[in-house]
Amino acid sequence: MSSYIKHIRRARRHRRVRAKVYGTKKRPRLCVFRSHKYIYAQLIDDDNGHTLVSVHTAGVSSKNKKLTKTQVSYEIGKLLAEKAKKKKITSVVFDRGGYKYHGRVKAVADGAREGGLTF
Secondary structure, X not given: OOHHXXXXXXXXXXXXXXXXXXXXXXXOEEEEXXXXXXXXXXEEEOOOOEEEEEEEOHHHHOOOOOOOHHHHHHHHHHHHHHHHHHOOXXXXXXXXXXXXXXXXXXXXXXXXXXXXXXX
């Protein structure tokens, strides 16, 4: 299967997820984007169209070079939860971005939960 078709299928799944998931200032949307090499997570207020908190792999992987991508994703979730706590955000809506809920996407969610965010 070509990468173009995979991209189209993920975009369709993402549209279905986004039709149901909506973030507010009180309960923002935790959006995950996964590339082959990096992972990005953001807390988004859809009412105003603002990103409240964002983290990505560069913030974690520079500290420890020996982590796997899944371990880095877990740390990204914990770091996101830390930053969210500073902004007094405790509850979020999870947006998996059209990806299956396993592997790195699940690791971000687990790290965020451990950091204190509730879904």
